[in-house]
Amino acid sequence: MRETPERTEGIRRRDPDVLDAVVREHLPGLLRAARAAGLPPDGAEDAVQSAFLVFFRRAEEFDGRARCGTWLYGILLRTVAESRRKTARDEPTDDIDAVVEARFGPDGTWVRPPRDPAWDVGRSEIRRLLGECLETVPDRQRLAFTLREVEGLTTAELCKVLDVSPNNLGVLLFRSRNRLRECLESKGIEGSADAQMS
Numbered sequence: 001m002r003e004t005p006e007r008t009e010g011i012r013r014r015d016p017d018v019l020d021a022v023v024r025e026h027l028p029g030l031l032r033a034a035r036a037a038g039l040p041p042d043g044a045e046d047a048v049q050s051a052f053l054v055f056f057r058r059a060e061e062f063d064g065r066a067r068c069g070t071w072l073y074g075i076l077l078r079t080v081a082e083s084r085r086k087t088a089r090d091e092p093t094d095d096i097d098a099v100v101e102a103r104f105g106p107d108g109t110w111v112r113p114p115r116d117p118a119w120d121v122g123r124s125e126i127r128r129l130l131g132e133c134l135e136t137v138p139d140r141q142r143l144a145f146t147l148r149e150v151e152g153l154t155t156a157e158l159c160k161v162l163d164v165s166p167n168n169l170g171v172l173l174f175r176s177r178n179r180l181r182e183c184l185e186s187k188g189i190e191g192s193a194d195a196q197m198s
Contacts, residue, residue, distance in 0.1 A: 007068070029150075033073060034080065073157075099175070133183035138179075145172075
């Protein structure tokens with residue numbers, strides 16, 4: 001989805017009203033994405049601030065072929081990656097074959113299908129448990145999950161922002177959803193038999 005020519009021109013001219021609207025529109029999502037990338041709250045705020053500074057400095061380069069948010073997420077993720085290079089933090093990886101063999105039979109059906117919810121808990125409790133479980137997901141997987149499920153980025157946008165192929169994105173999303181499912185099940189929240197991992 002392209003930006004409107006008027007908004008694109010406003011960004012390129014660094015029109016204060018247009019830039020203010022961009023910040024207001026994208027600040028919450030960028031903060032969520034930075035947190036999903038594994039940054040602590042103060043680190044997330046710093047990364048988002050740095051991303052906006054880069055965006056403002058390079059505004060005249062924005063051509064409107066993609067959404068402004070896609071450009072901002074890309075800048076943010078490069079900022080996060082640079083921060084990671086400085087700290088040289090490694091994230092663990094899963095053996096995808098072992099995960100598939102443990103969860104699915106030879107015919108592709110669930111070995112142990114997801115089950116119906118075990119208890120009735122309030123929405124705030126579910127959010128708290130989901131937040132705890134998201135913290136256990138490796139940063140790149142958590143970021144892919146958050147940008148897809150919370151921010152609603154399309155596959156094409158995600159592939160561009162994360163600089164991955166559609167197949168690699170599928171693996172990241174599968175792994176993040178599987179880890180979340182396992183974590184939630186360990187906390188007593190089980191899915192229904194008809195749940196799908198798409």
